[in-house]
Amino acid sequence: MGTGTGIGRVRGLGSARHGAHHWLAQRYTAVGNLLLVLWLLFSLIALPGLDYQSVHNWIAHPLVAVPLMLMIVSIFWHLRLGMQVMLEDYVHDKGLAFLSMLLLNFYAFGGAAAGVFAIAKIAFTGIVK
Amino acid sequence: MARTTSRPLSPHLTIWKWGPAMAVSIMHRVTGNGLATVGALGLVWWLMAAASGPEAYATFVKCATSPIGYLVMAGLSWFFFQHLFSGLRHFVLDMGAGYELKNNKLWSLLTFVLSVLATLAFWAAICTGKF
Numbered sequence: 001m002g003t004g005t006g007i008g009r010v011r012g013l014g015s016a017r018h019g020a021h022h023w024l025a026q027r028y029t030a031v032g033n034l035l036l037v038l039w040l041l042f043s044l045i046a047l048p049g050l051d052y053q054s055v056h057n058w059i060a061h062p063l064v065a066v067p068l069m070l071m072i073v074s075i076f077w078h079l080r081l082g083m084q085v086m087l088e089d090y091v092h093d094k095g096l097a098f099l100s101m102l103l104l105n106f107y108a109f110g111g112a113a114a115g116v117f118a119i120a121k122i123a124f125t126g127i128v129k
Numbered sequence: 130m131a132r133t134t135s136r137p138l139s140p141h142l143t144i145w146k147w148g149p150a151m152a153v154s155i156m157h158r159v160t161g162n163g164l165a166t167v168g169a170l171g172l173v174w175w176l177m178a179a180a181s182g183p184e185a186y187a188t189f190v191k192c193a194t195s196p197i198g199y200l201v202m203a204g205l206s207w208f209f210f211q212h213l214f215s216g217l218r219h220f221v222l223d224m225g226a227g228y229e230l231k232n233n234k235l236w237s238l239l240t241f242v243l244s245v246l247a248t249l250a251f252w253a254a255i256c257t258g259k260f
Contacts, residue, residue: 027223030216037209045254052186055179068176075172079165086162111173118176125180 026081032074036067057127065123072115080108149237156241157215160208168205206251211244 043064047054058064083104091097145151171193178189192198218240221227227236 027220030220034213034216041251045251045258051190052179052183055186059176059179072172072176075169079161079169082161083165086158111169115173115176118173118180121180122176 022081022084026078029074029078029081032070033078036071036074039067040071053128056122056125059119059122060126060128062123065119068119069116072112072119076108076112076115080104083108149234153215153218153237153240156211157219160212160215163208164205164212167201168208171201171205203248203252207244207248210247210251211240214240214243214247 043058044050047058059068084101087097087100087104091100175189175193178185193202218227218236221236227233
């Protein structure tokens with residue numbers, strides 16, 4: 001960056017017009033969670049049972065597996081943004097802040113991958129008797 | 130911590146008088162982080178158990194239907210509905226509405242009432258439907 005004039009510094013480090021991205025993504029995923037988690041809860045109520053076979057064969061249906069995967073992505077995206085804000089408020093040490101962001105990202109991506117993989121495996125296994 | 134006593138202290142939890150708006154804001158963060166950790170892990174556990182086979186699923190059901198399991202699930206369901214209604218309140222506030230003192234207090238209190246009612250309705254539906 002160097003020590004240029006004020007306008008020079010602004011040109012190098014000014015607004016990238018992405019300032020609202022975090023805030024907007026939090027809202028988009030909030031709407032996603034609202035619709036998809038409510039759909040999951042109503043579906044759980046409507047299922048004939050919550051035993052292995054009922055749950056497995058319900059998830060195996062493509063029209064269930066796909067929204068369920070989208071729900072996992074929406075949930076983990078939303079929780080990553082939300083927990084980031086919380087950690088930024090409470091973790092003041094720079095090293096610990098970096099570590100907490102590292103662990104948060106591992107958690108969010110790892111959890112989402114595990115959830116999506118589990119749904120995919122059930123869907124590709126198909127109906128069990 | 131050393132502090133210049135002649136300067137005012139920044140308002141914080143210990144200074145402000147508790148009110149509905151403050152409580153709903155704090156609960157939004159508490160419920161959000163509870164759902165983000167215990168809730169998300171429980172959800173992935175459930176899916177992983179269903180993907181791993183009947184034995185893994187039986188282990189999950191055994192834990193989930195233990196007294197502690199029911200307590201956690203009941204708590205998570207209330208956390209979810211509380212976060213849902215305080216989240217909807219956020220959408221209204223984002224649009225610049227609902228800042229009048231009376232309305233703000235009313236809707237803050239209503240998030241708690243609605244979340245408790247929704248939780249009770251959810252468990253009533255689950256219990257009458259099966260088990």
